[in-house]
């Protein structure tokens with residue numbers, strides 16, 4: 001409709017940017033593993049795709065876990081949150097390893113924001129341990145272990161979504 005302000009994306013609403021490099025991400029995943037090592041052992045890692053795949057690989061490597069499963073959920077179309085869609089559920093084999101309730105399983109995702117995605121996976125595996133690298137306040141209560149909390153109005157930029165580019169100097173004309 002004419003005159004109506006365009007709807008802002010979650011990223012635009014966030015305002016603050018928190019760019020994460022590969023190095024930083026790897027360090028944060030290793031730090032997460034130190035904490036998880038106190039909680040395990042785990043029979044299997046369940047990665048929430050796609051963002052959970054990278055931390056799941058690092059965490060599984062550090063903890064010596066070789067059984068990795070995925071739960072494939074789509075919610076954000078780039079940065080707009082829509083209805084959650086489970087594209088692939090947890091495998092029967094992984095379910096069995098967790099005794100049907102997720103006991104001894106480790107769910108890994110890159111972050112929790114509103115908590116919508118995490119809440120859905122927790123329902124599937126109520127006794128699993130849920131770990132994320134980053135957490136925003138709304139999603140934080142859902143997570144058992146995380147490394148860094150960022151404010152709700154922060155948008156996290158992951159290294160697999162970004163590229164190096166020119167950044168103009170702070171002062172006009174200083175280039």
Ligand SMILES: O=P(O)(O)OC[C@H]1O[C@H](OP(=O)(O)OP(=O)(O)O)[C@H](O)[C@@H]1O
Nearest residue numbers: 049050051075076112113114115116117
């Ligand atoms: O706590 P929430 O508000 O639910 O948001 C967190 C989820 O959003 C992102 O995934 P996304 O849906 O963008 O998909 P992707 O992992 O495939 O990038 C992120 O990887 C989490 O899974």
Ligand SMILES: Nc1nc2[nH]cnc2c(=O)[nH]1
Nearest residue numbers: 076113154155156157158
């Ligand atoms: N990359 C990215 N995806 C998200 N999905 C929900 N919140 C975020 C965020 O802060 N960064």
Ligand SMILES: [Mg+2]
Nearest residue numbers: 049050051052
């Ligand atoms: Mg995700």
